[in-house]
Amino acid sequence: MTATGVIAIAVVVFVILLCAWPLGRYIFRTFAGERTWVDPAVRPIEHVLFRLIGVNPDVDMDWKAYLRAMMAANLIMALFAYGVFRLQNFLPLNPAHIPAMPPYLAFNTAASFITNTNWQNYAGEQSLSYLGQMIGITFLQFTSAATGLVAAMAFLRGMSRQKTNSLGNFWVDLVKAHTRLLMPLALIFAILLMALGVPETLSGPAVVHTLAGSMQTIARGPVATLEAIKQLGTNGGGFFNANSAHPFEDPNVWTCILEIMAMGLIPMALVFTAGHFLHSRRIAIVLCTLLSAILLIGAYVVYAYEAGGNPILTHALGIHGPNMEGKEVRFGLPLTSLFVASTTAFTTGAVNAMHDSLMPVSGMVPLLFMMFNLIFGGKGVGLLNILMFLIISVFISGLMVGRTPEIFGKKIEAREVKLATAAMLVHPFVILVPTAIAMALPSARASMTNPGLHGFSEVLYAFTSAAANNGSAFAGLNGNTPFYNIALGLVMLFGRYVSIIAMLAIAGALAAKARIPETSGTLKVDTFAFGYVFVAVFIIVGALTFFPYLALGPIGEQLQLT
Amino acid sequence: MVNVLRSLRFTAVFAALLGIVYPFVGVVVGHIAFPWQSQGSLVQVKGRVVGSELIAEAFPQPMWFQARPSAVNYNASGSGGSNLGPTNPELVKEVSKNLRTVLKQNPSLSVAQVPTSMVESSGSGLDPDITLKDAYDQIPRISDATGLSQAWLKTLVQRKASAPALGLFGESMVNVIELNLSIWEALHTDKQAGSAK
Numbered sequence: 021m022t023a024t025g026v027i028a029i030a031v032v033v034f035v036i037l038l039c040a041w042p043l044g045r046y047i048f049r050t051f052a053g054e055r056t057w058v059d060p061a062v063r064p065i066e067h068v069l070f071r072l073i074g075v076n077p078d079v080d081m082d083w084k085a086y087l088r089a090m091m092a093a094n095l096i097m098a099l100f101a102y103g104v105f106r107l108q109n110f111l112p113l114n115p116a117h118i119p120a121m122p123p124y125l126a127f128n129t130a131a132s133f134i135t136n137t138n139w140q141n142y143a144g145e146q147s148l149s150y151l152g153q154m155i156g157i158t159f160l161q162f163t164s165a166a167t168g169l170v171a172a173m174a175f176l177r178g179m180s181r182q183k184t185n186s187l188g189n190f191w192v193d194l195v196k197a198h199t200r201l202l203m204p205l206a207l208i209f210a211i212l213l214m215a216l217g218v219p220e221t222l223s224g225p226a227v228v229h230t231l232a233g234s235m236q237t238i239a240r241g242p243v244a245t246l247e248a249i250k251q252l253g254t255n256g257g258g259f260f261n262a263n264s265a266h267p268f269e270d271p272n273v274w275t276c277i278l279e280i281m282a283m284g285l286i287p288m289a290l291v292f293t294a295g296h297f298l299h300s301r302r303i304a305i306v307l308c309t310l311l312s313a314i315l316l317i318g319a320y321v322v323y324a325y326e327a328g329g330n331p332i333l334t335h336a337l338g339i340h341g342p343n344m345e346g347k348e349v350r351f352g353l354p355l356t357s358l359f360v361a362s363t364t365a366f367t368t369g370a371v372n373a374m375h376d377s378l379m380p381v382s383g384m385v386p387l388l389f390m391m392f393n394l395i396f397g398g399k400g401v402g403l404l405n406i407l408m409f410l411i412i413s414v415f416i417s418g419l420m421v422g423r424t425p426e427i428f429g430k431k432i433e434a435r436e437v438k439l440a441t442a443a444m445l446v447h448p449f450v451i452l453v454p455t456a457i458a459m460a461l462p463s464a465r466a467s468m469t470n471p472g473l474h475g476f477s478e479v480l481y482a483f484t485s486a487a488a489n490n491g492s493a494f495a496g497l498n499g500n501t502p503f504y505n506i507a508l509g510l511v512m513l514f515g516r517y518v519s520i521i522a523m524l525a526i527a528g529a530l531a532a533k534a535r536i537p538e539t540s541g542t543l544k545v546d547t548f549a550f551g552y553v554f555v556a557v558f559i560i561v562g563a564l565t566f567f568p569y570l571a572l573g574p575i576g577e578q579l580q581l582t
Numbered sequence: 583m584v585n586v587l588r589s590l591r592f593t594a595v596f597a598a599l600l601g602i603v604y605p606f607v608g609v610v611v612g613h614i615a616f617p618w619q620s621q622g623s624l625v626q627v628k629g630r631v632v633g634s635e636l637i638a639e640a641f642p643q644p645m646w647f648q649a650r651p652s653a654v655n656y657n658a659s660g661s662g663g664s665n666l667g668p669t670n671p672e673l674v675k676e677v678s679k680n681l682r683t684v685l686k687q688n689p690s691l692s693v694a695q696v697p698t699s700m701v702e703s704s705g706s707g708l709d710p711d712i713t714l715k716d717a718y719d720q721i722p723r724i725s726d727a728t729g730l731s732q733a734w735l736k737t738l739v740q741r742k743a744s745a746p747a748l749g750l751f752g753e754s755m756v757n758v759i760e761l762n763l764s765i766w767e768a769l770h771t772d773k774q775a776g777s778a779k
Contacts, residue, residue: 028750073591092585093592100593146660155601162600191588198596203604210608211615217636219622220605220612225659226622228631230639231762232646238634238658240622245608262661265705267636268622273752329698336674337681341698345673346663348704349650349711352752373705374663377673474667496665580669 021327025354029319032277032358033312036284043285044292044304050200051173051193052297062199069195080186083528086174087521089190090167094517097163098134102126104156105148114149115224116239121147124505131509133160135516136168136398138250138257138369138491139482139508141500145239145260150222157257158246162206165253165286166197168400171520172290175404176297178527179428182535187527201286202253209282210248216278217271220244243268251282254398256369256491264359264372265348276351276372280359283366287396290403298428303546307406310551314395315365322382323357330379331581346374357382364389367398369491376470376478376494380581383494384574387481390488391566392558393447398489401516404523411440411526413554414545423543429535436526443522448565450487450511455480455569457507464503469496473580477573482508487515625759627766634658635759638710644687644727645769647712647720647761650699651680654707664703677701690722711755714743730768738764 049056070077081089104111105126109119121129125141132139133156144153170193177187214220219240226238243259247269250257260266270276288308295304326343333339347356351372359372364386375386389395394405411427415437418425425432458464458479468475478494485492486508493499499508544550612620623635633639638649640656649656653664666673680701685691700716717739725732742760746752 024746024750031750069595072595074588089585089588093589096586096589096593100597143660143662154605155597158605159597159601163596191592194592198600203600207604207607211611214608214612214616214619217619217623220608220616220620221622222609223621226624226631226634228624228633231627231632231759231766232639232641232643234640236633236637236639236656236658238622238637239660242605242609244612244620245605260661260706262663262706262708265663266661267706267708267710271623271636273747277751330668330673332669332674333677333698337678338693339677339681339696339698339701340694343668343702344650344697344699344704345666345668345677345702346705347699347702348706348709349699349713349753349755350709352746355751371705374665376665376667377663379668469665470667470670472669474669477667494665494667495662496667577667577669 021324025323025352026320028354029323029358030316032280032355033284033316036281036288037308037312039281040285040288041292043289045296047201047289047293048296050196051188056200058200066195066199069199070192073191073195075189075191077189077192079189081189082185083174083178083187083524083531086187086190087524090171091517093194094134094167097160098130101133101156101160102130104152105129108149108152111149111151113151113154113222116149118147118149124502125500128505128509131512132491133157133255133257134164135489135512136164136253136255136401137486137489137512137516138255139486139493139499139512140257140491141505141508143261144258145241150241153246153259154242158249161246161249161253161255161257162198162202163194165249165255165399166194166202168398169197169201169286169290170194170400171524172400172403175407175523175527176294178531179407179430180297180299181531182533184531185528187524187531202249206245206248206252209252209278210244212278213244213247213275216275218244218247218275219268240268248282251279251368251370252286254283254287254366254368256363258370264370265374270372272350273352273355276355276359279370280355280362283362283368283370284396286399287366287402290400291396291406294403294407300428300546306546306548306551310555311395314555315361318365318385318389318395319358319361322360322378322385323354325379325382326357327353328379343377343379346377348372360386361389363492364490365395367393367402367488367490369485371492374495375481375492376496380574380577383477384570386492387477387484387570387574388562390484390490391451391562393488394558401489401520404519408440408443408519408523409558410545410554411436412444413550413557414543416557417543417550417553421543423541426536426542427545429538430530430533431536435529439522439526443519444561446514446518447487450514451480451483452565452569454507454511455483458483458503461503463501467498467501467504469498473573473577477577480569480573483511486511489516625763627763633759635757636710637708638758641758641762644723646765647717647724647758649758650709650712651701651703652707653703656708658708661706661708663705663707676703688719688723691719695719710757710759712758714739714754714756717756717761724765728765728769730765
């Protein structure tokens with residue numbers, strides 16, 4: 021661990037915050053219906069798209085209508101992707117002659133990409149045709165990110181409006197999320213990646229005669245366009261099995277920095293967007309400061325433990341140095357560590373080092389971040405989780421000081437607290453119960469490739485990653501079995517939709533309420549004092565819920581090292 | 583029902599837009615603006631493609647700079663790491679095997695000098711870069727096998743080395759494919775190159 025490395029990590033996080041600030045304002049203006057500078061260019065395109073889809077953009081939806089449209093769209097897109105994966109051998113753009121995906125795996129993959137998880141029980145370069153990567157994977161990487169984003173926008177409208185049923189129009193929001201945010205950003209980002217060395221081609225694998233006199237087949241494909249939305253959409257599902265550790269996905273430090281920035285950009289911007297919606301810049305500053313601090317602490321913990329190396333190898337073999345198992349030289353330890361922390365903070369799930377080979381404490385950082393699920397969090401849903409925990413924190417503090425709980429002028433009543441609690445509890449439930457079931461099944465235990473406590477961590481990591489819609493893995497676990505394909509697929513679906521449904525219901529309730537004026541008795545939410553309460557609440561809830569499992573996994577394994 | 587119909591229309595329109603048009607625009611831009619990168623940074627020797635500058639190859643003979651150990655045996659139609667956990671006894675076995683190989687090939691090295699990056703497998707299995715120390719450690723062996731002088735090889739490594747960007751990001755390292763291309767050229771263009779320099 022060097023001072024340069026510590027600074028390098030802080031610099032990248034700071035730069036993301038700087039870029040996120042103006043973007044947050046732009047996102048606010050876009051979804052609050054204000055005029056933006058892109059209007060003249062984008063309006064005509066949107067009108068064509070509305071007509072093609074059959075949408076009347078002037079219709080307003082209440083929360084139930086918004087939710088119905090969202091669920092229908094998600095169901096149809098998931099079925100479409102499932103069909104593409106199952107039939108890819110009959111479809112064009114399959115130069116490597118890849119066969120159809122088997123049913124369980126195709127279910128898991130469709131569930132994984134529609135929920136923005138991008139858990140991969142397959143190796144991309146060997147199991148998907150180019151067409152599958154394009155209209156299956158790339159397509160869902162856009163739309164799942166957009167779905168999370170618009171759900172958050174609907175919620176913020178509910179909080180900021182009063183005495184209304186309207187949360188906006190789902191189809192209009194969904195189209196705007198693409199035309200005004202994701203597509204332009206992804207295209208710019210894809211071109212930058214190409215310039216820096218990421219391939220983008222429809223030619224099949226390159227077969228070469230190596231200098232040493234043997235043959236090598238080099239998989240390639242339309243990587244840059246997928247990579248761009250994979251990072252920007254906090255998706256994480258790579259073109260290649262090795263994900264961002266693969267030199268074609270992430271060829272140098274500049275692409276590495278860009279990819280970290282792309283993961284964090286929109287989730288951080290959304291916190292500023294929330295500040296604009298709620299007319300409180302302070303809440304954005306408080307949240308960004310505290311969450312960035314937690315992100316940095318996580319990155320530094322990973323950095324420290326990886327730089328320390330593996331004492332078992334030192335004792336057994338006498339070698340000294342950082343833990344380089346599963347890492348690439350070109351990123352260096354600081355950026356590798358920041359990537360590990362960011363990919364789980366922003367619930368992206370891309371990896372540029374193999375998490376399974378991290379030291380136990382470093383491996384616990386991504387686990388914890390996914391258990392919290394709100395260190396900025398994934399596209400939109402991260403903000404929803406933050407707001408959910410704000411509601412719960414307001415409720416708890418209200419009880420403690422004997423004041424009526426309210427948040428930004430909206431009274432928090434029994435219905436909202438019940439719904440927020442349901443949204444909060446589903447996350448640990450779909451992690452802890454399936455992990456326990458897997459441990460009870462010999463066939464599920466057989467999928468662990470590492471013995472002992474680390475094997476348990478692999479299974480715990482898998483269900484945590486699925487529930488948090490993250491998608492990174494302790495990849496030694498062989499997830500391509502009927503049990504894991506189905507169980508993880510279901511966990512991803514529950515982890516995603518239960519909380520979105522509950523949060524939209526809360527949004528509907530909040531929108532209908534009148535705003536009550538602030539008095540001297542009002543508990544101020546946008547202060548650092550309340551920010552600390554918020555952090556304490558989610559850490560205590562997380563720690564109490566997950567500690568026994570963490571003790572059996574990474575904590576126990578760390579104790580075995582010494 | 584109207585939602586299902588709209589969803590079908592949305593899926594058709596946006597699957598075409600995001601799944602076909604967007605990647606095709608990318609392919610066209612790549613083809614025109616970045617013809618070399620977009621095809622996978624392929625490198626040629628005498629008009630014959632010998633690999634990608636970004637992808638490690640197996641270099642079993644002592645005359646080449648070797649890349650880091652690969653869990654996929656440098657098979658670039660796949661990729662991946664060993665995924666061995668830090669407390670897994672298999673990890674000790676794997677690293678110990680790699681260590682024995684390195685020591686056998688480079689008798690001038692002692693255990694304490696071997697950097698972890700040279701005996702622990704990379705994340706992708708295709709890591710094309712090695713640290714400068716890894717490169718310098720291999721020079722005596724390559725010099726013996728090729729007849730190229732140690733001084734020339736050292737200059738070569740220094741010439742091809744890349745420093746951390748802005749002094750902050752990344753490692754001091756060198757690309758194995760680039761090094762070996764230079765060795766190939768030195769051996770094939772001028773037999774005397776090594777000793778002359």
